[in-house]
Amino acid sequence: MSETSSEEARRLAQGARDRVRFEEDALALADQVYRVARGVSRSKDEAEDLMQETYARAFRSWRSFTPGTNLRAWLLRILTNLNIDRGRRAQRTPDSQPLEEGDYFLYNRLEAASGETEEERVLERLSQDHVAEALAAVPHDFRDVLVLVDIGEFSYADAAQILDIPIGTVMSRLHRGRRILKKELAELAVEAQ
Amino acid sequence: MSEVDPRECDWCEEVLQPYLDRDLTEADRIKVTAHLTKCKWCDDRYKFEGDFRRLVRQVVIEPMDPALKAKLSELRLEL
Numbered sequence: 001m002s003e004t005s006s007e008e009a010r011r012l013a014q015g016a017r018d019r020v021r022f023e024e025d026a027l028a029l030a031d032q033v034y035r036v037a038r039g040v041s042r043s044k045d046e047a048e049d050l051m052q053e054t055y056a057r058a059f060r061s062w063r064s065f066t067p068g069t070n071l072r073a074w075l076l077r078i079l080t081n082l083n084i085d086r087g088r089r090a091q092r093t094p095d096s097q098p099l100e101e102g103d104y105f106l107y108n109r110l111e112a113a114s115g116e117t118e119e120e121r122v123l124e125r126l127s128q129d130h131v132a133e134a135l136a137a138v139p140h141d142f143r144d145v146l147v148l149v150d151i152g153e154f155s156y157a158d159a160a161q162i163l164d165i166p167i168g169t170v171m172s173r174l175h176r177g178r179r180i181l182k183k184e185l186a187e188l189a190v191e192a193q
Numbered sequence: 194m195s196e197v198d199p200r201e202c203d204w205c206e207e208v209l210q211p212y213l214d215r216d217l218t219e220a221d222r223i224k225v226t227a228h229l230t231k232c233k234w235c236d237d238r239y240k241f242e243g244d245f246r247r248l249v250r251q252v253v254i255e256p257m258d259p260a261l262k263a264k265l266s267e268l269r270l271e272l
Contacts, residue, residue: 178210
């Protein structure tokens with residue numbers, strides 16, 4: 001084997017090793033990525049489709065990932081972009097949203113509807129099913145930020161990087177998103193009583 | 194418990210989220226903490242907000258289906 005061809009063989013072998021390592025690292029993060037996929041999707045089936053599209057694209061584009069940077073954020077950026085591509089953001093835009101209620105709104109509604117005055121008892125009026133249903137009703141722009149920060153536990157800076165929006169927008173969408181979530185939840189939880 | 198100015202409660206509601214996010218100035222943070230100490234009405238809502246955040250964090254608890262994990266592995270490119 002000539003020197004050039006053995007160098008080429010070494011380069012190819014190294015490339016294959018890098019790719020396998022990338023794939024293994026990406027698969028090791030699948031549970032965490034799924035958590036976000038499930039949060040931004042309306043159903044388990046939709047989340048599973050989104051996961052498969054995300055991983056198929058990630059495996060094809062592995063060379064564009066810079067080793068040593070945040071792989072979880074990189075994968076979630078693909079996921080959120082695919083989610084946008086599905087056209088879901090066209091549903092409702094932030095500007096057309098009605099004004100949400102204040103931060104005490106949910107507590108006040110639950111307290112009034114139940115007659116309970118102790119905080120623990122008021123909280124008991126909420127179920128995880130209600131939260132999941134209310135989250136699904138939050139418009140996507142707000143829900144993406146809520147899911148990344150409040151469920152995925154990403155920092156504002158990471159969420160801004162993943163969604164490709166300014167950090168100030170992350171904060172304002174989070175603020176409004178939490179209020180919209182509480183308003184939706186108040187309706188669901190009070191109706192259920 | 195001493196009488197609380199309702200305007201302070203309105204202000205407390207406005208800054209509750211940044212307070213929980215530890216995103217307030219030190220002076221405002223001290224002011225909110227002092228308000229919560231003397232106002233049970235706001236303190237209940239503050240505690241509720243913390244518990245509510247924990248509830249939201251736990252909402253996606255269903256683990257990923259092992260069959261999906263196998264499907265993702267199959268998407269790996271051939272060597």
